Amino acid sequence: MQHHLWLKQAPQVGAFYSAELPYDADYEARGYASHRLWRAINGRPVGPPYHRLSAQQRQRLALALRALDGHTDGASYRVIARVLFGREHIPERGWKTHDLRSRTIRLVQTGRALVHGGYRALLRPPFRKQ
Numbered sequence: 001m002q003h004h005l006w007l008k009q010a011p012q013v014g015a016f017y018s019a020e021l022p023y024d025a026d027y028e029a030r031g032y033a034s035h036r037l038w039r040a041i042n043g044r045p046v047g048p049p050y051h052r053l054s055a056q057q058r059q060r061l062a063l064a065l066r067a068l069d070g071h072t073d074g075a076s077y078r079v080i081a082r083v084l085f086g087r088e089h090i091p092e093r094g095w096k097t098h099d100l101r102s103r104t105i106r107l108v109q110t111g112r113a114l115v116h117g118g119y120r121a122l123l124r125p126p127f128r129k130q
Contacts, residue, residue, distance in 0.1 A: 053122070060107075061114070061122075067104060068111025077104045 019034045021027060029050050036046040053061070063084055070080040081104040082090050095101055110118075 060110070064107045064111035064114060066111075067107035068115065071108045071111075077101055077108070080104050080108070 019037075021030045021034060032050045036049075040046045066084060067080050070083060071077075075083075078090060078095055078101070081100045084104065084107070085100055089100060091098055
């Protein structure tokens, strides 16, 4: 694992450094990241990341971005669904009411939201009520 630190001055041997963390909504995540950095600097195992996406979440995000790419290139929702889910799952009739059509539209919307700044939500865990 590689870390990059930006210091105002060159590091000095024997000096002590501190991390300044604001008490905001992200304090818990910042504190965890700061602790992982301290462990890495001291040669200890850093431990797991604060928030890890499940395999299903990663797959949905990948599908959303692929669906958006197809939509941006001018492909119809039916063509996008054929590529993502396979031709055998797309009916010749009843496409307007098929669940894969709705799912494909939602994937395009999710991809669009990610591109327009929604990707930042991936950096923080879901809100937990205390």
